[in-house]
Amino acid sequence: MLAVVTTPTTRLDAGAVGLALARCWSAAGLSVLFVDAAREGSTLAKRVGETSRTGFSPADRGLPSLMVSREEPQLRTLANHCYDLEVSAGSLWALFGPFNADAAALAMQWLSEHVDPMTSIDAVRRVIVATSLQHEPSPLNPLLLAAEVLVIVAPVSDADAARQLRQLCADAGVMVFGRNHRLLVVEGACELGDEELHLQTELHVAGRLPVVDDDRMLRERPHRRDRAVGGELDKVASRVSALIGLYESERTPSPEAAESPSFSKLRRLLSSLRPAAAPPAGHDGDDREPTNGHAGHSDAESTGDDDLAAGARELVSEGPAS
Amino acid sequence: MTLLRDEIWADVRSVVQEFRLDESAASELSVEACEIVANDAIRRREAHALNETGRMLTDEDLAWMRDQVDALLGAGPIERFLRRPEVENLYVFGPDRAALALTGGRQEHICEPVFAGEEGGFNRSWQHRLVGVRVGVR
Numbered sequence: 001m002l003a004v005v006t007t008p009t010t011r012l013d014a015g016a017v018g019l020a021l022a023r024c025w026s027a028a029g030l031s032v033l034f035v036d037a038a039r040e041g042s043t044l045a046k047r048v049g050e051t052s053r054t055g056f057s058p059a060d061r062g063l064p065s066l067m068v069s070r071e072e073p074q075l076r077t078l079a080n081h082c083y084d085l086e087v088s089a090g091s092l093w094a095l096f097g098p099f100n101a102d103a104a105a106l107a108m109q110w111l112s113e114h115v116d117p118m119t120s121i122d123a124v125r126r127v128i129v130a131t132s133l134q135h136e137p138s139p140l141n142p143l144l145l146a147a148e149v150l151v152i153v154a155p156v157s158d159a160d161a162a163r164q165l166r167q168l169c170a171d172a173g174v175m176v177f178g179r180n181h182r183l184l185v186v187e188g189a190c191e192l193g194d195e196e197l198h199l200q201t202e203l204h205v206a207g208r209l210p211v212v213d214d215d216r217m218l219r220e221r222p223h224r225r226d227r228a229v230g231g232e233l234d235k236v237a238s239r240v241s242a243l244i245g246l247y248e249s250e251r252t253p254s255p256e257a258a259e260s261p262s263f264s265k266l267r268r269l270l271s272s273l274r275p276a277a278a279p280p281a282g283h284d285g286d287d288r289e290p291t292n293g294h295a296g297h298s299d300a301e302s303t304g305d306d307d308l309a310a311g312a313r314e315l316v317s318e319g320p321a322s
Numbered sequence: 323m324t325l326l327r328d329e330i331w332a333d334v335r336s337v338v339q340e341f342r343l344d345e346s347a348a349s350e351l352s353v354e355a356c357e358i359v360a361n362d363a364i365r366r367r368e369a370h371a372l373n374e375t376g377r378m379l380t381d382e383d384l385a386w387m388r389d390q391v392d393a394l395l396g397a398g399p400i401e402r403f404l405r406r407p408e409v410e411n412l413y414v415f416g417p418d419r420a421a422l423a424l425t426g427g428r429q430e431h432i433c434e435p436v437f438a439g440e441e442g443g444f445n446r447s448w449q450h451r452l453v454g455v456r457v458g459v460r
Contacts (some may be wrong), residue, residue, distance in 0.1 A: 059366070059373040068368040068378065102376025 001122040002240060003147035003180075004130045007154040007168055010187055012209070015044035016217040017153050017185070017233075018130030019094070024237035026090035030126055033078065035095045035118075036063070037111055037131040037140055041104045042097035048085075051218045056083055062096040063107045073117045075124060093125070108139045115142050137173035145179045148247050149240050152203060155187045155211075162192060162200035175202065181243055185209055185236055207236035327383040330367045331390055337363040338394060356395050400436045 004018035015036045022034040036044045045056040058064050066073065066081040082093035098104055108131070111118070118127055129147065131140055144150060152169065156162050165184075169175045174182070184203035194205040209232050216229060341359045364379075364387055371377050379387065392401035403409055403422055411423035417437055422430040 057373070059369040062373070064373040065365070065369040068365050068372060098373045098376070100372070100374055100376040103372050103374075104376075106372070106376065106378065 001119060001127045001129065001143075001147040002244070003144045003150045004128060005144070005150065005152050005174070006132045007152070007165065008132070008134065009155055010132075010153050011155070011211055011213075012153060012187060012217060013044065013214045014038070014130040014132050014153065015042060015097075016047075016214040017151075017209075018128050019044070019048070020217050020233050021151075021237050021240070022092055022094075022128045023085075023087060024234055025126060025128075025241070026087040026092040028237075029090045031091040031093075031124070032126045032128060033082065033093045033095065033121060035111070035127060035129045036097040037108055037129055037143075038097045038104055039108065039132045039134070039138065039140075041099050041101040043099070045096035046099075047214060048094070048096075048218055051215060052086075056094075056096060058096040058098050062098070063110070064098045064103060066095065067107065067110050073114050073121065075121055078121070091125075105139070112139050112142045115146050118143060119146055133168055133172040133174065135168060135171040137171075141173050144174055145176055147180050148244050150174060150180050150182045151185055151206060151236070151240060152182065153185045153187055153209070156184070156190050156192065156197060156201070157188070158191050159196070159200055162197055165203075166201045169201070169203075181247065183236075183240065183243070187211060206239045207232055209233070209236075325383075326368075326371055326377045327379055327386055330364060330371070330379070331387060333367050334360055334363040334387075335390075335394065353395050357391060360391050360395070398437055399434075403432070 002021070004014050004021060006012060006014040006017070015038055018036075019034055022032045026032045036042050038044065042058070045058050045062065048054075049056040056062075061081050061083050063081075066077070069077070069081070071077045078093065078095065082095050085092045085094050097107055111129075118129075121127055129140075129143060131138065131144070133152070138144070152165070154165050156165055166175075169182075182203050183206035184197060184201060185206055186197070186208040188209075188211040190197070190208065192200070197203070197205050210229060212229055338356055338360050342356060368379055389399070392398065397404060400412060400414075400420070403412055403420075406422075408424045409422050410425055413421045413423070414436055415421070418433060418435055420432040420436045422432065424430060
């Protein structure tokens with residue numbers, strides 16, 4: 001399971017980033033369940049509907065309809081409560097969150113009470129949960145801490161911002177030793193290198209995203225100028241995939257387990273993502289935010305799958321930061 | 323302030339009545355079909371209420387809604403006895419007294435209202451019988 005969270009200062013919506021990552025994985029042939037667990041009420045269904053010119057209502061298919069059915073969230077049940085989004089390969093189910101803020105709080109509570117069923121679903125359909133962090137523990141924390149990887153999307157322009165992010169994660173209760181691997185996706189310009197960011201935040205840098213509006217992130221078929229964003233997203237998706245694959249193999253170290261279908265699929269995913277990840281030479285996008293040129297986000301560009309996997313293995317061997 | 327269950331029930335009742343009056347559905351008109359329509363309408367309206375206003379039905383509300391559906395489609399308060407598979411006969415001795423004849427010759431006495439009050443539960447069940455739904459014992 002993967003959890004994608006944003007901070008109060010992140011311009012991108014967690015749902016938009018989570019859904020974009022879900023599209024990356026499904027495009028590589030995986031079956032994915034995207035869960036929109038917005039904290040203050042979600043507008044994601046409306047925005048995705050506007051972008052794709054389709055009407056999506058969470059009351060018809062979404063967390064509200066699932067909650068009032070009073071059924072356990074099993075795969076068969078979810079098939080009746082998720083929108084099956086159109087993807088080029090694989091399968092992508094979207095479980096949109098409610099519009100109302102009070103309902104969003106109830107939905108988060110409901111999700112936290114169904115951690116075990118969601119974990120079971122993750123075994124056959126990769127689950128991506130998207131939400132936001134605040135300076136207090138969230139009712140969703142049991143689910144966030146059950147995720148193998150927690151991806152935090154945040155603007156970290158300097159050392160002060162990095163320390164504030166570290167404090168936010170501590171206040172939100174997601175910096176629990178040994179629970180999951182925490183990755184950072186830096187939004188916008190940053191003057192710090194990956195190592196320095198790791199020292200300040202105790203998070204491993206998984207990638208850097210330019211500042212864009214959510215609508216561009218939600219497009220199914222990105223425009224030419226969005227390729228840079230798509231490329232960065234693919235990198236994040238592949239790094240997370242590598243980490244989850246290695247995490248699974250670490251948990252089940254037998255040779256048979258190392259060649260489990262899930263792990264093999266992730267290896268294939270890595271291979272399939274890499275060629276698509278690199279944007280065309282000389283085309284960085286016309287409105288991409290400048291970055292500091294540190295090696296962190298660009299090292300994956302110059303390395304192959306094996307190097308990427310080796311990097312992820314290194315993260316695994318280090319263990320989760322305390 | 324109107325309770326959510328009242329709002330939902332007002333809608334559901336009209337949906338069920340429309341379904342029963344719809345000639346195109348006459349061939350499939352049965353208590354079971356009406357129950358499916360009613361339960362589906364309850365779920366859809368509750369989901370919309372949750373999505374837009376953050377309100378949900380409590381367990382008590384759901385039990386109340388179940389009673390309303392029984393009163394509308396079945397025989398009111400005695401419907402819950404008729405649903406029990408071991409009930410063979412039901413003898414009504416008064417508004418608050420009845421006896422269930424169970425399989426194997428057993429009996430069970432009931433000392434509680436077996437008809438709904440003046441608000442119309444009994445009348446609704448009687449009206450339902452008039453449109454041809456059979457309510458009875460085995």
